[in-house]
Amino acid sequence: SILLRSALKRDAGRAIRSFSSESTPARKVAVLGAAGGIGQPLALLMKLNPLVSSLSLYDIAGTPGVAADVGHINTRAVVAGFVGEDQLGEALKGADVVIIPAGVPRKPGMTRDDLFNINAGIVKGLCTAIAKYCPEAIVNMISNPVNSTVPIAAEVFKKAGTYDEKKLFGVTTLDVVRAKTFYAGRAKVPVEGVNVPVVGGHAGITILPLFSQATPATNALGAEDIKALTKRTQEGGTEVVEAKAGKGSATLSMAYAGAVFADACLKGLNGVPDVVECTFVQSTVTELPFFASKVRLGKNGVEEVLGLGPLSDFEKEGLEALKPELKASIEKGIKFAREN
Numbered sequence: 001s002i003l004l005r006s007a008l009k010r011d012a013g014r015a016i017r018s019f020s021s022e023s024t025p026a027r028k029v030a031v032l033g034a035a036g037g038i039g040q041p042l043a044l045l046m047k048l049n050p051l052v053s054s055l056s057l058y059d060i061a062g063t064p065g066v067a068a069d070v071g072h073i074n075t076r077a078v079v080a081g082f083v084g085e086d087q088l089g090e091a092l093k094g095a096d097v098v099i100i101p102a103g104v105p106r107k108p109g110m111t112r113d114d115l116f117n118i119n120a121g122i123v124k125g126l127c128t129a130i131a132k133y134c135p136e137a138i139v140n141m142i143s144n145p146v147n148s149t150v151p152i153a154a155e156v157f158k159k160a161g162t163y164d165e166k167k168l169f170g171v172t173t174l175d176v177v178r179a180k181t182f183y184a185g186r187a188k189v190p191v192e193g194v195n196v197p198v199v200g201g202h203a204g205i206t207i208l209p210l211f212s213q214a215t216p217a218t219n220a221l222g223a224e225d226i227k228a229l230t231k232r233t234q235e236g237g238t239e240v241v242e243a244k245a246g247k248g249s250a251t252l253s254m255a256y257a258g259a260v261f262a263d264a265c266l267k268g269l270n271g272v273p274d275v276v277e278c279t280f281v282q283s284t285v286t287e288l289p290f291f292a293s294k295v296r297l298g299k300n301g302v303e304e305v306l307g308l309g310p311l312s313d314f315e316k317e318g319l320e321a322l323k324p325e326l327k328a329s330i331e332k333g334i335k336f337a338r339e340n
């Protein structure tokens with residue numbers, strides 16, 4: 001009967017409501033650098049994420065406008081903008097996940113390491129505030145050079161006595177996003193089903209895509225194809241920097257990648273099983289203290305750092321070749337944090 005049907009519908013509605021409130025706990029996400037090229041589209045994407053209940057947008061300028069704009073979107077997250085250092089504490093208090101895309105981007109001809117002198121200090125300052133106001137938050141580091149900014153963050157947290165290696169992540173998702181896109185294009189397979197692990201670090205040859213483990217596997221690609229795909233993935237950032245010709249680096253694809261990674265962290269926190277992403281973390285996978293590899297995410301951040309799996313000879317060579325540069329970048333970050 002109509003009555004029964006509407007009663008069933010009502011019950012189903014109630015079940016869905018109670019299910020969703022139980023399965024989506026309140027989660028505060030803070031974006032530091034939220035008025036920037038990455039920060040703005042990332043703020044948009046986080047506002048669209050139903051796992052976020054509170055979205056805190058911080059920058060040294062411009063965040064009131066971004067927050068007012070994004071805040072009008074009719075999704076769950078309540079948005080607040082914070083501007084200037086005296087509002088940083090308020091922006092961070094209670095945060096579950098802090099995403100950091102603050103700092104200067106590259107111009108043509110620059111390496112990511114050329115950003116060190118400016119960005120190291122910015123990251124150090126922001127991490128000092130995180131240690132004070134939300135020491136238990138998961139930190140997603142986007143600011144370059146990631147190979148050094150993550151070690152800087154670790155040192156700042158160690159000094160403050162708040163370091164938890166399970167909660168500090170260098171965001172390398174854009175390398176995975178690129179590897180998937182380029183592989184799908186060359187192998188002529190639908191990109192939606194493609195997966196490619198990318199390990200190492202996040203600069204030039206330290207970015208090591210493992211196309212031998214790409215799925216779906218293909219025998220359409222020869223050694224020359226793999227070499228070309230590897231080089232294009234390693235130089236993906238430079239490709240965008242050159243195309244933008246002085247107007248900065250990747251922002252839209254980075255915002256997408258940052259949103260994918262933050263979503264994975266939130267799912268992990270919420271107890272969703274088998275959430276695995278490649279990310280740059282404290283690691284024993286190689287002799288280097290930090291390394292990007294597949295990581296299983298859970299309620300406490302890192303649940304398990306996964307190994308590299310079987311490598312092709314080409315990948316083994318790439319792994320050995322990247323170690324000296326990655327080691328030097330890590331040490332540079334640690335030294336900076338200890339001396340400043």
Ligand code: NAD
Nearest residue numbers: 033035036037038059060102103104105142143144174254
């Ligand atoms: P941008 O210049 O457009 O934006 C940076 C923002 O940071 C600005 O709004 C600026 O006001 C803000 N900022 C500066 N100092 C700050 C501070 N102390 N506190 C808070 N905010 C501060 O640059 P962008 O294109 O958004 O890039 C940001 C960073 O992300 C760069 O370092 C870039 O190299 C890096 N990046 C990383 C990846 C990656 O894959 N990890 C990808 C792309 C870009």
Ligand code: LMR
Nearest residue numbers: 106144236237238249250
């Ligand atoms: C990227 O990979 O796009 C970023 O690291 C930005 C850059 O400088 O290339």
